[in-house]
Every structure is written in C-alpha cells, then in structure tokens.
Amino acid sequence: MTALALWARRYGALIRNAWLIDLQYRAAIVLWVLWGVVEPAIALGIWWAIAGAGPVGGYSRADFARYFFALTLVNQLTLAWDSWYLDRWIREGELNFRLARPLHPMHEAIADNLAYKGRTGGTILVLWLLVAALWPTVRLAFDAERWALVGLAVALAAAMRFLISFTTGLLAFWTTRATAIMELHAGVSLFLAGRVAPLALLPPVVAGAAAFLWFPYMLAFPVDLLTGAVQSGGALARGFAGQIVWLLLWLLACRVAWRRGIRRYGAVGG
Amino acid sequence: MSARRAPRWLRVLGALGRVNAAEELQYRANFVASGLGTLFALGTALLTLLLFFRHTVRLGGWGFWEVVVLLGVFTSLSGVVEAVLRPGIGQLAEEVRSGELDLVLARPVDAQAFVSFRRLDLWRLTDVALGLVVAGYALVRLGRPPAPLAVVAFLVALASAGVVVYALWVALMSLAFWFVAVENISVLFDALFEGARYPVTAYPGALRVVFVYLVPIAWTTTVPAAALTGRLGPATALGAAGVGGLALVLARLLWRAALRQYTGGGG
Numbered sequence: 001m002t003a004l005a006l007w008a009r010r011y012g013a014l015i016r017n018a019w020l021i022d023l024q025y026r027a028a029i030v031l032w033v034l035w036g037v038v039e040p041a042i043a044l045g046i047w048w049a050i051a052g053a054g055p056v057g058g059y060s061r062a063d064f065a066r067y068f069f070a071l072t073l074v075n076q077l078t079l080a081w082d083s084w085y086l087d088r089w090i091r092e093g094e095l096n097f098r099l100a101r102p103l104h105p106m107h108e109a110i111a112d113n114l115a116y117k118g119r120t121g122g123t124i125l126v127l128w129l130l131v132a133a134l135w136p137t138v139r140l141a142f143d144a145e146r147w148a149l150v151g152l153a154v155a156l157a158a159a160m161r162f163l164i165s166f167t168t169g170l171l172a173f174w175t176t177r178a179t180a181i182m183e184l185h186a187g188v189s190l191f192l193a194g195r196v197a198p199l200a201l202l203p204p205v206v207a208g209a210a211a212f213l214w215f216p217y218m219l220a221f222p223v224d225l226l227t228g229a230v231q232s233g234g235a236l237a238r239g240f241a242g243q244i245v246w247l248l249l250w251l252l253a254c255r256v257a258w259r260r261g262i263r264r265y266g267a268v269g270g
Numbered sequence: 271m272s273a274r275r276a277p278r279w280l281r282v283l284g285a286l287g288r289v290n291a292a293e294e295l296q297y298r299a300n301f302v303a304s305g306l307g308t309l310f311a312l313g314t315a316l317l318t319l320l321l322f323f324r325h326t327v328r329l330g331g332w333g334f335w336e337v338v339v340l341l342g343v344f345t346s347l348s349g350v351v352e353a354v355l356r357p358g359i360g361q362l363a364e365e366v367r368s369g370e371l372d373l374v375l376a377r378p379v380d381a382q383a384f385v386s387f388r389r390l391d392l393w394r395l396t397d398v399a400l401g402l403v404v405a406g407y408a409l410v411r412l413g414r415p416p417a418p419l420a421v422v423a424f425l426v427a428l429a430s431a432g433v434v435v436y437a438l439w440v441a442l443m444s445l446a447f448w449f450v451a452v453e454n455i456s457v458l459f460d461a462l463f464e465g466a467r468y469p470v471t472a473y474p475g476a477l478r479v480v481f482v483y484l485v486p487i488a489w490t491t492t493v494p495a496a497a498l499t500g501r502l503g504p505a506t507a508l509g510a511a512g513v514g515g516l517a518l519v520l521a522r523l524l525w526r527a528a529l530r531q532y533t534g535g536g537g
Binding site: 027028031032034035038039042045046047048049050053056057177180183184187190191196197201202203 | 303307310311314317318321322324325326329330449452453454455457458460461464465467468472473474477
C-alpha cells in the first residue's frame with residue numbers, strides 16, 4: 001500500500017510537470033494534432049471518392065468515414081515521439097542528469113506520454129463529438145462491454161508503440177540514424193498497421209503476412225474493435241493474443257537494448 | 271538603375287552557392303542517406319497508389335499513370351522545399367523567437383531574398399531530377415507524348431508551382447512574427463502539401479474549392495501534371511503564371527507587414 005502511494009505520488013508529480021511543460025507549447029501542439037489529422041483525412045477523402053461508385057471490399061463510404069475517425073483517435077492515443085527524445089538525450093548528453101535521478105528515465109517518458117495523450121486525445125475526442133453531432137454517419141453505437149475492450153486494446157497498443165519508439169530511440173547509443181529507422185518503421189506501418197486503408201483492403205498475402213508481425217496489433221486491431229469490424233470471439237482472442245505476445249517481445253527488446261546501451265554509454269562517457 | 275545592383279546580387283548568390291557546396295561536399299554519406307530516404311518515400315507513395323488502384327480504375331477522373339505523373343511533380347517540388355526552403359526560410363520562426371533575426375536584418379542586402387536563398391541542401395536537388403524522371407517515365411507508359419506547346423505550358427506551370435510553394439513558406443514564416451511560440455509552423459505547410467499528392471478532382475467539392483482558391487495547393491501539382499498529360503490546354507499556363515505572380519506579391523506584402531511588426535516589438 002505504501003509502495004503504491006509512493007508511485008502514485010511520483011507519477012502525479014511527473015505528469016503534472018509534463019502537463020505544465022506542454023502548456024507552454026500549446027500552439028505547437030495544436031499544429032502537431034493538425035498534422036495527425038491530415039493524413040487520415042486525406043486517405044478518407046480518396047477512399048470516399050473511390051467508394052462513390054459503390055462499396056469497396058465491403059466498405060461503404062460511411063464505413064470508411066467511421067474507420068478513419070476511429071483511426072485518428074486511436075493513433076493520437078497510441079502514438080509515441082520517444083525515439084526523437086531519446087535520440088536527443090543520448091546524442092547531446094541530456095541523458096546524464098536523468099541517470100543521476102533515483103528513478104528510471106523511462107518513468108519520465110511514460111508520464112510525458114500520459115500527459116500528451118490526455119491533452120491531444122481529448123482534443124480529438126471533442127472534435128469527433130462535435131462532428132458526430134452534425135454528421136450522424138460517424139456516430140458509433142454505445143456498448144459498455146465493447147468500449148471496455150477497446151480501452152484495454154488501446155492501452156496495450158499504446159504500451160507497445162511506446163516500447164517500439166523507446167527501443168528504437170535507444171539505438172542512438174550505436175548509430176546517429178535512430179530517427180531514420182523510426183521513419184522507416186512509420187513507412188511500413190502506413191500499410192501493415194492500417195493507416196492508409198483497412199487491412200481488409202490489402203492484397204490477402206500482405207495482410208496475412210502482417211498478422212505475424214506487430215503492426216496490426218499496434219493500430220488496426222483496436223481501430224477495428226472500436227468500429228465494430230472485429231466481432232467474432234476468435235478474431236477478438238487472436239487480436240488480444242497478438243497484442244500481448246508482441247508487447248512482451250518489445251519489452252524484452254527494450255530491456256536488452258537499455259542494458260547494453262547503458263554499458264556502452266558509460267564506457268564512452270568515462 | 272539596377273545596372274549596378276544586379277551584378278552584386280549575382281555575386282552574393284554565387285558566394286552563398288559556393289559556401290554551401292563546399293560545406294555539403296564534406297558530408298558525402300548524407301548523399302546516400304538522402305537518396306535512400308527519397309526512394310523510400312517514392313516507394314511508399316507508389317504502393318499507396320497501387321493500393322487505391324486495386325479498387326478503382328480512376329481517381330478523380332485520372333488514370334494510374336496520370337497520377338504517377340503528378341507524383342513525379344510532387345517529388346520534384348518536395349525536392350525544392352527540402353533543398354532550398356526548409357533549410358533557408360524555414361529557420362526563420364526559430365530566429366524570430368531567439369532574436370537571431372537581428373543578424374540577418376543588419377546585412378546590407380534584402381532580408382527576404384537573403385533568408386530565402388542563404389542555404390542550399392545540394393543533395394536534395396537530386397530529388398527534383400528524380401521527380402522529373404518519374405513523370406517522364408509515366409508519360410511514356412501513358413503512351414501519349416505531349417505536344418511541344420504542352421511541354422512549354424508544363425514548364426511555365428511548374429515554375430509557377432515553385433513560386434506558389436515559395437510564397438506559402440514566406441506567408442507562413444511571416445505569421446511566426448505574430449505568433450512567436452510556434453517554432454514548428456512549417457508543419458502547417460507539410461499538412462497542406464500532403465493534399466497535393468493527389469489530383470484535386472479526387473477531393474469532395476468544398477475541399478476542392480479551398481485548394482484552388484484559398485490555399486492554392488491545386489496549382490502546385492495538379493495543374494502542371496494536367497498540362498503535361500494534355501488534360502488542360504496550354505492557355506492554363508497563363509492562369510498559372512498569374513496565380514504565381516499574385517501569390518508572390520501577396521507574400522511580399524505580408525512579409526513587409528511582418529517585418530514592421532518585428533521592428534516595433536524588438537525596438
């Protein structure tokens with residue numbers, strides 16, 4: 001109980017700190033949110049035009065609208081900038097004072113994420129509600145059980161994307177192009193995570209291969225869960241199993257990269 | 271009257287070019303990295319198009335290879351942005367915030383021209399050539415060689431597109447004088463320019479009107495590509511040149527208003 005209270009106090013302070021820092025940059029954050037909205041909006045515009053002649057692979061215009069609204073929200077709630085921060089921390093030595101603190105630097109990164117996602121995800125949610133008030137197409141049925149599952153899937157996806165971003169950022173211990181690797185990852189995720197189109201519209205071979213990687217579980221699965229595209233118990237179980245397996249594997253990768261990287265960093269910094 | 275100014279201008283530009291070239295040639299590994307980055311971006315863009323065209327034969331009335339011509343134009347213009355605009359005028363927002371702009375204003379040259387052309391990321395200029403190669407290849411696959419007049423119209427429209435993109439950057443950076451705490455204002459350009467990846471005819475009506483008249487994104491890629499594929503007559507080039515000229519004048523006016531604001535604030 002006291003340990004729990006201690007962690008609650010630590011996180012309370014870290015999140016408050018991150019929230020206040022973000023507050024100084026709110027105009028800049030609005031622009032980042034806008035950036036996060038534009039990509040799905042353009043994809044929706046294109047699919048909207050294509051689906052004008054009739055449903056595409058089972059997706060009508062309304063389905064596309066719901067898919068990309070859900071994608072925008074889930075993406076904002078799961079996206080992690082940590083590889084850019086870590087790259088800077090490591091290259092410019094800003095990691096040093098963080099290592100001197102009696103708290104693993106990862107906790108600061110997690111708190112930053114919680115504060116940022118609360119702010120930007122909340123903004124997107126309000127925008128969605130405003131649009132839904134005027135445009136019934138993008139409304140979703142309320143179903144408490146489903147939304148609880150969505151919450152869990154989004155939390156798992158957010159944790160996984162955080163670990164991916166953090167681990168990739170740790171590569172800065174070895175290379176100056178860690179952020180370029182993250183860009184490559186983003187390019188692949190355009191297709192395999194469902195950012196350009198629902199996975200159901202990819203060539204079946206590609207979608208099948210993607211199911212063996214982490215990409216669908218970091219975005220497409222929670223999105224499909226939110227829109228109701230995932231219904232059957234089997235698909236639900238496969239989705240959560242994929243999320244948990246890949247989350248554990250990325251956790252392992254992160255631990256290995258951190259241990260080896262820190263040893264190397266110490267050796268260089270002397 | 272400009273007989274004495276013009277040569278001096280050329281000398282300043284030439285000196286800036288030499289300094290940049292000498293600097294960039296030290297980092298040849300960047301050439302490989304930048305080339306790979308562009309090829310990857312082009313690859314994902316092509317795969318996205320293939321995905322769209324798996325489910326349709328026309329996008330806003332354009333066939334696959336026509337949209338690839340447009341993608342080539344988009345790549346070329348992105349090359350101009352990355353080679354000249356982002357490293358040059360794109361640094362302005364940060365300099366306004368930190369006050370480093372004083373060092374620019376103190377120089378005995380036109381401030382707008384200097385910040386616009388002070389930096390040149392040579393390697394990214396290859397993107398311009400690559401984009402034109404892609405557009406050319408798509409034209410061959412289209413099997414519809416453009417008439418000489420269409421090529422002239424394309425070149426005029428492409429030059430105007432460059433001017434429009436430049437004017438957008440000047441306008442955005444001028445806004446930074448009023449909203450000082452927005453060091454990532456260039457994201458606004460990136461967001462807008464994302465819209466230029468596809469022909470404007472593919473977008474719903476309201477968005478199309480915005481792209482043609484309000485933020486003239488349509489004139490950057492759709493119009494040059496349409497001129498090249500013969501969708502628009504050569505006369506369109508005149509319209510494009512007009513839009514480019516107008517954008518330049520408006521951006522210049524905004525810039526001057528912004529500079530007055532800076533002097534007032536910094537005084």
